[in-house]
Amino acid sequence: MDIQMVDLHGQYLAIKDEVDAAIQEVLDSTRFIKGPVVGQFECDLAGYLDGTYALGVGNGTDALQLAFMAAGIEPGDEVISPAFTFIATAEAAALLGAAPVFADIDPQTYNIDPAQIEALITPRTKAIVPVHLFGQPADMDPIMEIAERHGLTVIEDAAQAVGARYEGRKVGFLGHMGTLSFFPSKNLGAFGDGGAVLTDDADLFEQVKMMANHGARKKYYNEVVGVNSRLDALQAAILGVKLRHLDDYAEARRAAADRYDALLADADAITTPHRDPDSYHVFHQYTIRVAPEVGRDALQAHLKAEGIPHAVYYPTALHRLPVFTDMPGARHGEMTATEQACDEVLSLPMHTELTAAQQERVAEAVLDFVNHRVRAGV
């Protein structure tokens, strides 16, 4: 049985005719940069997310950097984010000279714990970057309330959570800006790199557009130092097709998550993902927590021997990475939940084409090990 972490080929085959036609249209037009296909996708994306403006950019890391540039992040500023995330969340701010400040996570959701944020705010703090990790919305209301009280910009890193809903509202437009990644394995994945910046604020959108266009609003009239970051038309065409299927993709992922939940329900040593009744989790990852007496690393070795794909997102929290431990100004609060998560989490295969039989095989391998270890009292 061929089980994969992500089945890009299967997903492509299911919509091959639509995708191939959309690609052919771009090839026939030879409008590879900007043009109507990109504009249409940006419009459709903003509409899908119930927001106003979306700008397609080169990737999710660029999207974060452009949002930070538009927010006026400068050397000496501080940006608060979780440390249990992909490097890009903090890297993009650090690249602009800002110091990353890391807050601990909620151990249930793996997202930034709003209660940890306020103690980290100083006069240098400019922004808060909640990450909707694994497809689960961060607790946005208290974050927005704190930001408002302190005059801070909130940039949602929604790279893993396109289509997720927090109290009925789609993430990405809940903060002042939001960012997406269209890396192929993401819930809305391109056939290459891509990303987007989202906002309801016309002034911020103008800033983002200018920054992404070499700091120019008018051709050959550059006002500030910017970058060149664009979503190309081939990727926009593919993404436009996939956007039409995104609701079905989310439902497929959620159904797969339900199946895993049921299969693993009796294993006391395994904690399945938390479900907030007010949120719509889109399961970019299905991430379990393995009790220390069983041992995440030992389970990993077992799965490897059994040929079951798996991954650890993330083995090292950002505040422990050399890039940040050595960075002047970088600091963090108490990080107990973050460090525990790094030691205990394990992500199982999750994608839109996953079958019940494949999931049963994955769960069987997990349970064989866990039950044996627990029985043996190891």
Ligand SMILES: Cc1ncc(COP(=O)(O)O)c(C=O)c1O
């Ligand atoms: C949480 C998070 N932020 C940012 C990014 C960066 O996106 P990209 O790889 O498109 O630059 C990713 C992608 O891996 C991510 O998972």
